[in-house]
Amino acid sequence: MRYLPLTSADRAEMLESIGAASVDDLFVDVPAQARLPGPIEGLPAHASEMAVERHMSALAAKNLSAGSAPFFLGAGAYRHHVPSSVDHLIQRGEFLTAYTPYQPEIAQGTLQVLFEFQTQVARLFGTDIANASMYDGSTACWEAILMASRITRKGKAVLSSGLHPHYGEVVRTMAKFTRDEIVSLDTELTAEPDDAAVIAQIDDNTSCVVVQYPDVLGRIPDLAAIAEAAHAKGALLVAVVTEPVALGLIEAPGHLGADIVVGEGQSLGVGLQFGGPYLGLFGCREKFVRQMPGRLCGQTVDADGKRGFVLTLSTREQHIRREKATSNICTNSGLCALAFSIHLTLLGGGGLAKLAAVNHARAQATIERLTRIPGVELLNEAYFNEATLILPRDAREVVNELAGRGVLAGVSLGRLFPVADGLHKGLLVAATETTTDEDIETLATQLENLLVGVPA
The missing domain is CATH 3.40.640.10 (Type I PLP-dependent aspartate aminotransferase-like (Major domain))
Structure with a gap:
């Protein structure tokens, strides 16, 4: 569907119908400090469709997508296989x-x-x-x-x-x-x-x-x-x-x-x-x-x-x-x-139970391997497919550095709780049926290398 903007006459007629002198009158209830004083600085006034497409594609290429790297993120959004x-x-x-x-x-x-x-x-x-x-x-x-x-x-x-x-x-x-x-x-x-x-x-x-x-x-x-x-x-x-x-x-x-x-x-x-x-x-x-x-x-x-x-x-x-x-x-x-x-429906009751069991087993394998790394400790013994690890250093830095090494290692508690005290070394790690043995070993190897100072 094409975008057909209103003409100046259309806008004037609409404003007259509702008793507003200008479009600005519609925003008087928004606090002045919450309104932009003008166009967003740094954005071009206009660009061609091809230029915008190239620019957005270059930005997208900087992403490390869930399907292209070992993936251990969770915290409310989980990577599962969708048939x-x-x-x-x-x-x-x-x-x-x-x-x-x-x-x-x-x-x-x-x-x-x-x-x-x-x-x-x-x-x-x-x-x-x-x-x-x-x-x-x-x-x-x-x-x-x-x-x-x-x-x-x-x-x-x-x-x-x-x-x-x-x-x-x-x-x-x-x-x-x-x-x-x-x-x-x-x-x-x-x-x-x-x-x-x-x-x-x-x-x-x-x-x-x-x-x-x-x-x-x-x-x-x-x-x-x-x-x-x-x-x-x-x-x-x-x-x-x-x-x-x-x-x-x-x-x-x-x-x-x-x-x-x-x-x-x-x-x-x-x-x-x-x-x-x-x-x-x-x-x-x-x-x-x-x-x-x-x-x-x-x-x-x-x-x-x-x-x-x-x-x-x-x-x-x-x-x-x-x-x-x-x-x-x-x-x-x-x-x-x-x-x-x-x-x-495709899973059925039995399939859901089997899927859950696989998720738990994958998490167990992940946690067992990671806790063999010196300085890495498990917080909670009881979990489903996600558990908290305590690292010897700030987990936010670890997550960022591991992303640079091609591993999405988990969610740092310092990111979830930025103003809380004592949580910055916590790392929330999730594993699902999509987690492979190779993924687990890659995470463990890169995390251990990072903690002991081995360069990427």
């Missing part, structure tokens, strides 16, 4: 229907796969129900806190120390526009998550406790104990899952007492995709369904008695609920949800 059949199937005509399924008679393919997706997520999370997806894991986390506040009519959310800091930032940013009190516990390098510290923060005004499972350091918190303590005070437990493949091996959060389970679905069918778009997952107890954000697809029968699918519940503000809506989420990540559902 080629996933990309093929998401392009079938049954799914290339209406953008949003307002008219069920022409959107049966979309509605059916969302119904199946909801079933898969509910079974994966151990919840009664799940919605037709959210934007991503971090915004789903915030929506869960809002939901808990509506249900309990309380205003304090406790964020465990193991919650991904980016999720915490999203929560604190959004809480500026509500009256919710956010209590965030500091992350510390301990072998076990400090569940007692989380429980100690729960009081009569607590709406929910938010716990990541496995947590950002790769540790496995005791959800059952936290759930019991939360429920004793009338609070809800919100479990956050950033690596859904882990649920092929560890117990589902809903079976351990979690009232709301949210997460990131990127690991299945979606791919890294330069950081997005991703896929928010959301499940809860059935009794809370009227407070659940997003939309819910349901199964019914048509006038001829044939099975059909419809939008059963949609709480967004653009529908009849308007200002009474539980959420302003205006859509679901439909294409990513479709890819997730197809990948999980």
Whole structure:
């Protein structure tokens, strides 16, 4: 589609209709210090299409892509193998229907796969129900806190120390526009998550406790104990899952007492995709369904008695609920949800369990080899496919130098927690089914050479 800009007459007519003297009047609510005083310095005023293409290609060539180097990054975004059949199937005509399924008679393919997706997520999370997806894991986390506040009519959310800091930032940013009190516990390098510290923060005004499972350091918190303590005070437990493949091996959060389970679905069918778009997952107890954000697809029968699918519940503000809506989420990540559902269908329950076992075995092999390097220590003995290592020097420097040697070694905790004390030597290392023995040996060799001063 060609870009057809407005003419000066078009703009003048539009401004007159809304009572604005100029385009600048539309930005008066943006603080002056947040607005650019003019064009961005250093950018050319114009360039030809070929020149821009050459320039952008040169910039892209500086990247070290996930598929071209030993890759051990995780921290909420994981490299898994996505079968080629996933990309093929998401392009079938049954799914290339209406953008949003307002008219069920022409959107049966979309509605059916969302119904199946909801079933898969509910079974994966151990919840009664799940919605037709959210934007991503971090915004789903915030929506869960809002939901808990509506249900309990309380205003304090406790964020465990193991919650991904980016999720915490999203929560604190959004809480500026509500009256919710956010209590965030500091992350510390301990072998076990400090569940007692989380429980100690729960009081009569607590709406929910938010716990990541496995947590950002790769540790496995005791959800059952936290759930019991939360429920004793009338609070809800919100479990956050950033690596859904882990649920092929560890117990589902809903079976351990979690009232709301949210997460990131990127690991299945979606791919890294330069950081997005991703896929928010959301499940809860059935009794809370009227407070659940997003939309819910349901199964019914048509006038001829044939099975059909419809939008059963949609709480967004653009529908009849308007200002009474539980959420302003205006859509679901439909294409990513479709890819997730197809990948999980191809795996099946047994395949997911096998995939999870392979991931854990690959992580064990990686950790066993790396901890043979003098000065490298393992923080947490219990983990799924991601664990924290303690290095003898700043992990941020190590990661950058290893990237220069062609190895994407992991995520430094100093990058995730730039203002925290005592975390700078922590390195979060993830391994998946895509990790080979050669990758592990390359990382180990280059890391050992780097630590002892052997030049690249």
